[in-house]
Amino acid sequence: MxxxxxxxxxxxxxxxxxxxxxxxxxxxxxxxxxxxxxxxxxxxxxxxxxxxxxxxxxxxxxxxxxxxxxxxxxxxxxxxxxxxxxxxxxxPITGDLPADGSDTDLVLDRELVDGALAALPRAEREVVLLFYLEDLPLDACAQICDVPVGTVKSRLHRARRLLRAELLRKGYQA
Structure with a gap:
């Protein structure tokens, strides 16, 4: 309001x-x-x-x-x-961090996540930023990206999968 x-x-x-x-x-x-x-x-x-x-x-x-x-x-x-x-x-965007176990520091974790986000395709990165980081609802994300809500949902699903794979590749231990 x-x-x-x-x-x-x-x-x-x-x-x-x-x-x-x-x-x-x-x-x-x-x-x-x-x-x-x-x-x-x-x-x-x-x-x-x-x-x-x-x-x-x-x-x-x-x-x-x-x-x-x-x-x-x-x-x-x-x-x-x-x-x-x-x-x-x-x-080119580069963001590989060494997987030497020193990623327990908060700053390094943020760098790791930022690097993984940068590695996402543009469409998936965009919906992750809007939905999770800007806390916008799905319909607002769909309006901004000019796609149906179902497309936003599928991009979010794909982005989560790609983020998980990228973080594991960079040595992140869940």
Missing amino acids: RDEALVVRCQLGDRDAFGDLVRAWHQPVERYVGRMLGRADDDVVQEVWLAVVRGLPRLRQPERFAPWLFAIARRAVMNRLRQAYASAESE
């Missing part, structure tokens, strides 16, 4: 409300962009917020702000990936 009220206030011209909205959602957007691209990219995050500023007055369902925001972020990420592919300057 808080986001809905902030969106309505923004649509009415309240600049402070937009600041509150950005403070509430900047970190999730930044995290999503960073994980989808495999690295932080402030330019893409800024593109997202610029698109939000331009599109917010036309948002007809303020209660659907989160899926709308992540759909904008997804388009910005896809545009950046297309640009990188076209310029052939993209660098």
Whole structure:
């Protein structure tokens, strides 16, 4: 309800409300962009917020702000990936960690999981990020990815299987 009220206030011209909205959602957007691209990219995050500023007055369902925001972020990420592919300057993502038993440290576990997430195919990584890390419901994930809910469910199932295999390959002991 808080986001809905902030969106309505923004649509009415309240600049402070937009600041509150950005403070509430900047970190999730930044995290999503960073994980989808495999690295932080402030330019893409800024593109997202610029698109939000331009599109917010036309948002007809303020209660659907989160899926709308992540759909904008997804388009910005896809545009950046297309640009990188076209310029052939993209660098391969590497994330292998030594399996020497030292992965009991929390930081190393996070690096291990981040590396395993980076190894997932883009579609599966996207639904994992939206569903588990951003805590969005299945229907919101489906709307953001522009696929049916059943496709989101199958991608989540495949992603869990691939994550498990990748973590085991990297030496993680359950």
